[in-house]
Amino acid sequence: MIAVEVSYAATPQAQQVVSLHLELGSTAEDAVSASGLLRMFPEISLGSVNQLGVFGKLARPEDVLHDGDRVEIYRPLLADPKEVRRRRAEEGKAMKKGGGPKAAA
Helix, strand or coil: CEEEEEEEEEECCEEEEEEEEECCCCEHHHHHHHHCHHHHCCCCCECCCEEEEECCEEECCCCECCCCCEEEEECCCCCCHHHHHHHHHHHCCCCCCCCCCCCCC
């Protein structure tokens, strides 16, 4: 048996984390299914809308998990960060580190 966690941030303020014990050789998709998060959040659609990661690195549903792994279900991006930076540069606006408003000097 291996111990894993599955997390999903339904909103930026609310995150669900489920701890599980799974059979050795279980996949990321097995963990998501066993977590119950697909029933709690029907908007999750693996592959077409939501991607998976393990500790911040993209993972495929068929990737085999290891003891202690944390599977993360990612929400789709609302805006492409590269496109936002390009638009701001065209408008001549500067961004401070972290993407917030530019600080007054």
